[in-house]
Amino acid sequence: MSLSAAGAALQGHDYQHLFAWYHALRALMPAEDVDGIAIEVKNAGNVDDVVVRRRTAADEHFQVKYSVDGRHPIDRAWWITPATDKGKSPLQMFWKSWQRLSRDGQRPKMGLYTNRSLDVSDPVLALQDGRTGTLGPRLRLAAPRSKAGLGRKRWAGHVGVAEADLLEMLDHLVLLTGQPGWTGLATSVSDRMAAVGLRSDELAVEQGVQMIRGWVTGARQEVDRQVLAAEIARRGLHGEARRATVVVQAIDRDPWAAGATEHLDWVDRFEGDHPRARRQLRDPRDWNGRLLPELEAAERRIRALGFDRVLVRGDMRLPAWFAAGVTFGDTRKFRVACVQRGERWSSDVASDEFPLRVGAPVELGAGGDLAVGLSVANDISEDVLAYLRRSGLPVGRFVEIAAAPAPSDTAIPDAARAKGWARAVRQVVREQVRATGARRVHLFLSGPAGAALLLGHLWNRIPGTQLYEDLSPGYGPAFFIPG
Structure with a gap:
């Protein structure tokens, strides 16, 4: 069933107000140089x-375009077609805005923000x-007779x-599509x-939107930090301990990563x-040569900002x-959380005991290292053993630690049992290290x-x-975590 024009307009306004609230919060963030926002x-x-x-x-300066469905992408026709017989096309309007806002040698930053895709x-x-x-x-680099070059001319x-003037404008117009x-x-x-110490539940987010909506309907255009x-104080939005957010884009990008602390x-x-295909680095040396140092640098910046709570x-x-868990570890006095199946799993929770099934050690006799397979969602023991036997790794013993009674997608249902599982696994690994004298652990994971x-x-x-x-099939080395 299609949405009425009035309903679509209401959704569009709410979306715009949510976007405005997102940017208004920048005025409360110490690292930002934002004084406030203006609306319409x-x-x-x-x-x-x-x-x-x-x-x-x-x-x-942002234009916000909301669509109730994805049937109409932002294509060439959208750019050059006026909405009315006497109107201007979006491209002409962006150019006019560019001219109007360019003054004293300063060029404006413009953005088109929309949930519609780009053709x-x-x-x-x-x-x-x-x-x-x-x-x-x-x-700018397209050859004059190429399809893109001819399109640029049109x-x-x-x-x-x-063309040079158009390109300068396009240099400053960010297309935030899709x-x-x-x-x-x-x-x-x-x-x-959460980063500025406000309540961050769904109701609090909606209260922020209502705040923006109230300013718009009250004809208030400018809102400063004060x-x-x-x-915010009047609406009682304060209340949570400040929490940093860390977004790690490894196999796919997050369109809202910039909102994180x-x-x-790492995608490229x-x-x-495709995300499903992104499993191995182009250069395996980057695991510890680039990626782990970047995580650790992020930890230092977050610590310098005074955060000890982190949502990953x-x-x-x-x-x-x-x-990420190691980087924001318990020994570094961090409290860490993530969203799993729509619920927050946090290290703050009290742990519940978790039953483990520890398999009989398999003696491989290839060296002094210990290999551990953690079978939570799936039984990975046979795959890991096959990999160890053909890889030539100096592993003397392999131990499987499985969820009891058997691995499954729901073996760890909540944060309390996830923490209990983590504590129990750590204890078994410590015992195996003492028993074998291993100086290195090879860890294989399957689970949430x-x-x-x-x-x-x-x-x-x-x-x-x-x-x-x-x-x-198979495995490949990833991060090495120093002991």
């Missing part, structure tokens, strides 16, 4: 929906830069300007609320053009979750991401640990 600003052309006021840089089959739009979101840099002719709907944006808003702080982007370091999220596989995070968080008094990535 006069004399800002078509980038008037949300304006972020900056102290030391150009203001950021990358178009030769011009296909040249959007993957990191900056702009068209200018790559479009765009400039449509606006009635020289953005998540309400839920994805609300998650990032929640991250920012007004924002006073309204720290965000790491992995082989494969992102698309990554189990070794990265484990490494949250369990891997908590295990890494509690991993101490254990020798240097080599983690392995499941390559399906």
Whole structure:
């Protein structure tokens, strides 16, 4: 059933207000130079929906376009087609806004934010830069007679300007297309609320939206830090201990990573053009040569900001979750959490006892190291043994530690039992290390991401640990965690 025009308009306004609340929170963050925001600003052309006021840089002007479904992408026709017979096309309106906002040699930062996708089959739009979101840099390099070069000429002719002038404008227009709907944006808003010590539950997020909505309906365009702080206090939004958010983008990017306290982007370091295929690094030396140092640098910056609570999220596989847990470890006085199956799994919870099934040790006799297979979601013992026997690793003993009575997708149902599992696994590994005298542990994982995070968080008094990535089939070395 299609949504009515009025219903679609209401959803669009709510989405815009949520986006405005996301940026308003920047005024409360010490690392930002944001003084406040303006909403539906006069004399800002078509980038008037949300304006972020900056102290030391150009203001950021956003147009927010919301679609109730994904049937209509942002394509070439959208850019050059006026909405009415006497109106201007979006491209012409962006150019007009660019001219109006450029003054005293300062160029504005403009953004199109929308949940509609970008039509990358178009030769011009296909040249959007993957990191900056702009068209200018790559479009500038297109040969004049290429499809993209001819498209560039048509765009400039449509606006009635020289190609060089159009490209300068496109250098400063960020296309934030294909953005998540309400839920994805609300998650990032929640991250920012937690980072500044506000309540961050769904009700608190909605109260922030109501705050923006009230200003708009009350014809208040400008909101500075003082007004924002006073309204937050009036609504009783304070209450949580400050919490940092760390987003690790390993196998896929998070469109709202920039809202986190720290965000790491490792996607291009992995082989494969799809998240399911991204399992091994292009250069295996990067596990400890680049990725682990980047995690540790993020930990130092977060500590310097005064945080001791950290929420970890992102698309990554189990070794990265484990490494994040180690980095924000219990011995470093951090409390760590993630969202697992829609619930927060936190190291703050009291642990419940978790029954383990410890298999009979398999003596491989190839050296003095210990190999451990953690079978929670699946039984991985046979696959690990096959890998160990053909890899030539100096492993003397393999031990499987499985969920009892048997591995399954629901073997660890909640945070309390995840923490209990992590404590129990740590104890068994310590006992096996004492029994064998091993100076290195080879660790193979199968289970929930949250369990891997908590295990890494509690991993101490254990020798240097080599983690392995499941390559399906086989395994490959991932992070090495010093003992």
